[in-house]
Amino acid sequence: MSKQLTAEIPLIKIDNYRWEIPTSYQSGMRVPGLIFADQKILSAIRHDPCLQQVANVATLPGIVRASMAMPDIHWGYGFPIGGVAATDPNAGGVISPGGVGYDINCGVRLCRTNFQYDEIQSRMKELVGTLFDQIPCGVGGSGDIHVSAKEEREVMLHGAGWAVKKGYGVAEDVEHCEARGSIEGADPSKTSERARERGANQLGTLGSGNHFLEVQVVDQIYDEHAAGVMGLELGQVTVMIHSGSRGFGYQVCEDFLEVTRQALTKYDIEVPDRQLASAPIYSPEGQAYLGAMRCAANYAWANRQCLLHLARGVFERVFKMGWQKIGMDLIYDVAHNIAKFETYEVDGKQKILCIHRKGATRAFGPNHIELPEKYREIGQPVIIPGDMGRNSYVLVGTRGSDETFGSSCHGAGRMMSRAAAVKMMRGRSVEKELAEKGVIARGRGRHALEEEHPQAYKDVNEVVDVVDHAGIAKRVARMRPVGVIKG
Amino acid sequence: MKPFERIEHTADAGLAIYGKTLEELFANGAQGMTSIMAEGVGHGIPVERHIRLPMSDVDDVFLKWLREILFLFSRDKFLFSKITKFDFNDRELSADIEGEILDPKRHGLGLEIKAVTYHDFSLVETPKGFEARVIFDV
Numbered sequence: 139m140s141k142q143l144t145a146e147i148p149l150i151k152i153d154n155y156r157w158e159i160p161t162s163y164q165s166g167m168r169v170p171g172l173i174f175a176d177q178k179i180l181s182a183i184r185h186d187p188c189l190q191q192v193a194n195v196a197t198l199p200g201i202v203r204a205s206m207a208m209p210d211i212h213w214g215y216g217f218p219i220g221g222v223a224a225t226d227p228n229a230g231g232v233i234s235p236g237g238v239g240y241d242i243n244c245g246v247r248l249c250r251t252n253f254q255y256d257e258i259q260s261r262m263k264e265l266v267g268t269l270f271d272q273i274p275c276g277v278g279g280s281g282d283i284h285v286s287a288k289e290e291r292e293v294m295l296h297g298a299g300w301a302v303k304k305g306y307g308v309a310e311d312v313e314h315c316e317a318r319g320s321i322e323g324a325d326p327s328k329t330s331e332r333a334r335e336r337g338a339n340q341l342g343t344l345g346s347g348n349h350f351l352e353v354q355v356v357d358q359i360y361d362e363h364a365a366g367v368m369g370l371e372l373g374q375v376t377v378m379i380h381s382g383s384r385g386f387g388y389q390v391c392e393d394f395l396e397v398t399r400q401a402l403t404k405y406d407i408e409v410p411d412r413q414l415a416s417a418p419i420y421s422p423e424g425q426a427y428l429g430a431m432r433c434a435a436n437y438a439w440a441n442r443q444c445l446l447h448l449a450r451g452v453f454e455r456v457f458k459m460g461w462q463k464i465g466m467d468l469i470y471d472v473a474h475n476i477a478k479f480e481t482y483e484v485d486g487k488q489k490i491l492c493i494h495r496k497g498a499t500r501a502f503g504p505n506h507i508e509l510p511e512k513y514r515e516i517g518q519p520v521i522i523p524g525d526m527g528r529n530s531y532v533l534v535g536t537r538g539s540d541e542t543f544g545s546s547c548h549g550a551g552r553m554m555s556r557a558a559a560v561k562m563m564r565g566r567s568v569e570k571e572l573a574e575k576g577v578i579a580r581g582r583g584r585h586a587l588e589e590e591h592p593q594a595y596k597d598v599n600e601v602v603d604v605v606d607h608a609g610i611a612k613r614v615a616r617m618r619p620v621g622v623i624k625g
Numbered sequence: 626m627k628p629f630e631r632i633e634h635t636a637d638a639g640l641a642i643y644g645k646t647l648e649e650l651f652a653n654g655a656q657g658m659t660s661i662m663a664e665g666v667g668h669g670i671p672v673e674r675h676i677r678l679p680m681s682d683v684d685d686v687f688l689k690w691l692r693e694i695l696f697l698f699s700r701d702k703f704l705f706s707k708i709t710k711f712d713f714n715d716r717e718l719s720a721d722i723e724g725e726i727l728d729p730k731r732h733g734l735g736l737e738i739k740a741v742t743y744h745d746f747s748l749v750e751t752p753k754g755f756e757a758r759v760i761f762d763v
Contacts, residue, residue, distance in 0.1 A: 186635060213635050215744045215762070240739045240762045277662050277737045278702045278727045336699045346737040347763045385699045388739040388762075392692065395743070413743055555633040556736075556763075583734045584664065625737060 147189050149173070149180075155608040158204075159193050166197040166410065172204035174542075174608050179209050182553055182596055191218040194410045198223060199418070200231025202484055202491060206542055208498050209604040210551030210596065214239070216413030219497035222545045224482070226491055227419040232407065233427055234416035235394045237494030238477050242390060242431055243438035244349075244382030245316075245473040246499075246521045248532060249446060250368070251453070252465035253375040255355040255620065261456060265353065266578045266621040268452045273351060273445065275344035276582030276625035283342040283444055290334055293341065294326045297436030298471075301443035307468075311443060313510045315471040316500055316518075319439040321478065325429025329386075330393050333430075337386025337437055342444030344381050346583055346625030348549075348590060350523075351449060352378045353621035354530060360613040364516040364534050368469050370615050377453075377466070378530055378617070379445050380523050382475065387434035394427040419492055428477070435476055442471060469532070470519035474499045474548035482543055493543045501535030501546035501611045520611045524550045524598030526579060526590060526622045527572060531602050531613060538609035546611040550598035556589040563588040572622070579622040586624045626753060629657030638736060638761045639745075645754040647683070648711040651720070654687065654757060655694045655705040658741070659724075661761065664733035666704045669725030674703060678718045684748045686718050687757060691741040694722075698738075702727035736763045 150158040152172075157180065159171030171192040175183060183189065188211050195217055196205035202224045211220030216236035225231030258265070274281040283306075285293060292300045298312050298319025312319045344351060354376045359365045370376070383390075401417035401424075402409065409416070417423035446468060450461035457464060477494045484491070502509055502518040509518050517534035524530045528550075539546065554562075568587040572579045581587040605611050628649075632639035640657045644650030659666055676693045678686055697703040703724050710721040739762040748757040 215742050215760075240742075276729075277734045278698070278729070332696060332700075336696070347739075389696075389699075392740055552635050555635055556638060557631050557633055583736055585735070589736070 147193065155604055159189065161196070164193045166408065167193060169196050169201050169204050171196055171207065173207040173211070174604055174610070175209045176604050179596065179600060179604060183211060185553070186213050188213045188218040191216065192221065194414060195221060195223050197410060198225060198232055198234065198414065198416060199407055200225040200227070200229045202226050208545070208547040209601045210497070210547045210549055212551045212553065214496065216411050217496040220547065220551060221496045222498045222542055223494045224491040224543045225419065226489060231419050231492060232416035233419050233424045233477060233492055234414055234494065235391050235398055235427055236413050236415060237496050238391070238431060239475040239496050240388045240391045241382035241475055242387035242434035243473045244475045245438060245442065245471060246378060246380045246523050247442050247446060247471035248469045248519070248521045249377040249466050250370060250469055251375045251377065254373045255375050256373070258375060262578055262621055265452070265456050266580060266623065268456055269351060269449065269621070270580040270623045272452050273344060273448050273623060274342065275623060276346050276586070279343045279582070279625065280339040281342040284339055285341060287334065290338060291326050293437055293440045294329065294433035295324050295436065296320050297439035298443040301440045301447065306447035307443050311446070311468045314468045315439055316473050319443065319471070320436045321432045323428060324432035324436050326433055328426045328429035329390060329433050333386050333389035333393065336389045337384060340384035340386065341441055342448055343384060344445060344625055345384060346586065349381045349625055350526065351445065351623045352526070352530070352619045354378055354617035354619050356615050357618045358616035360615065364614040367512065367516050368519060368532065368614065369467065370532070376617055377449055378521070378523060379442055379449065381442055381445060383434040383438035384441060386437045390430045390434045394430060397423050398427065431477065435473065438473070439471065470521060472499050472521050480544060482540060491543065493545070495545055497548045498545045499548045500544055501539040502544050503535045503537040503539055520546050522547060522549060522598065522602060525592040525595040526577065526619050527575060527592030529598055530617045530619070531598065532615050533602065533606070533611040533613050535611050536609060539611060542610055546605050547601050550595040550601055552594055553596050554594040559591045559594040560585050560588045562593065563591060577619050577622060579624065581624040583625060590624060628653040632758065634760050638763050640759050642757045642759065643754065647713055647755060648708060650755040650757060651687065651690055651711070652708045654691055654759070658691055658694060658738065658761065659705045662698060662735050662738060663704055663727060664735065665731060666725065667706045669728065669731065671723050672703060672725055674722050674724065676720045676722060680715060680717050684746070687748055688741055688743070688746065690718065691759065695738055695741060704732070738763055
């Protein structure tokens, strides 16, 4: 694979927040690349070969409008992380497992509480300690939620709905998930036994790496009205959960990378990087992947629902009152690794397109038919996690997001390798440094906290600044972490 | 010769793996990958597993081998420690391996590996034997 440095790739400035890679840059590009970044973020991107990946994605058959990159873009596998690509099924468009990623429907959910931080500050150590004890996280972590083969099928078909039916939540939780917590068209017969075996004991587990559960406090409100609709106010405590489809989804991706690699030859698809393996949407291979991918997406929604259920249980235990009384309502749950069919206007025509979001969050504007009644008027809540030392955000989608096929950024984006972060921290303690900043952090793995050091990430404030100024999504509130658990 | 060493990747974990023979390369690859997930392996109650893979090219078999080891961990919490029998012929790779079951009280926990990727993968013969480079999605 060519690893051209971003610095050598021609970029045409469209405005302060948009940059184009012209199709003339590389043969085979069917559409231009479109990067959302300001000058500062662009200089960070220049240290990473990800813009070459933006150009490579532009060669996919049936790609429409542009191969897009959000400001948190970084180097991925074939697709850049922070990439958005829409393909037209009726114009030979393909579906690519790499355009979704290994962690299918990795995503984030945000839950509110009635607590003001100063009311519970003295209890934080106990709260974080109990969360850390009760919520399975880290390598090989398995929880108390085991499912039989028959039940796993229900998880694949009904996602968060399965969890609620089991008593791990309430009907409103499902209402407040993207796609109501399960996508139609899931086909369990397209998943391998291996995937199902890997998934059988991992429901209600966080995982490791950048996954986390955070207790946060709202430290800025940008849009009083939208914040009010979400039930958020200054000083209030929130809970954020970041996890995905666990071993089940990883295996589905692995299985179908192999299938679609073979499909490249079968359907005579030429791509500059074999990790862009893909199959026509209207092909048996493409349809099989979609059926399996949706099972994994639904698994992930069930998983995050189970994790929320566990977190509510911990709050109940620590504060000795029911979670409803604590006001632990789910604000929203979004996927940031997924492919979905959505309708957009392209060249004056309404088209159903396959939107690949690889490290990008859906950001539907107001009045979108898929939004729950509660958020119709303000637009979809867009939840953007940052690193554990700085901030996280909730935004709302805008009409402007039609430009990006209803997509926004998904986080801060790494800029330092794990090895470099551990090296930088030698002789220092992240736990101590975070504690000095008022964050109680617990990590399961031996370097879990070092590897996830805030300095290993871009500043999420700058990333969010770009999407806000570019008009893709608007800031509503900012949170800062006060308690973190990490695998 | 070092059996393996970590290589840098912005978001993930990579390994350079060395071996005088293919058997050594395969063993070191499996050990290196296991060392990302857990430390202190090799002192527990030994558990045996068997891996059998149809022959294709060496690159492909090596990646599939690592994926088998990852699968065994993911399903059974099996941590690889060594190869006890290694038969690599024109038709298949057949290996008996030994390891132990993860015990969080005894093993230091590392990172969960989501997948063995194709990203920047290479396996080459060198004057000293073999060298492979693999990136893991974590």
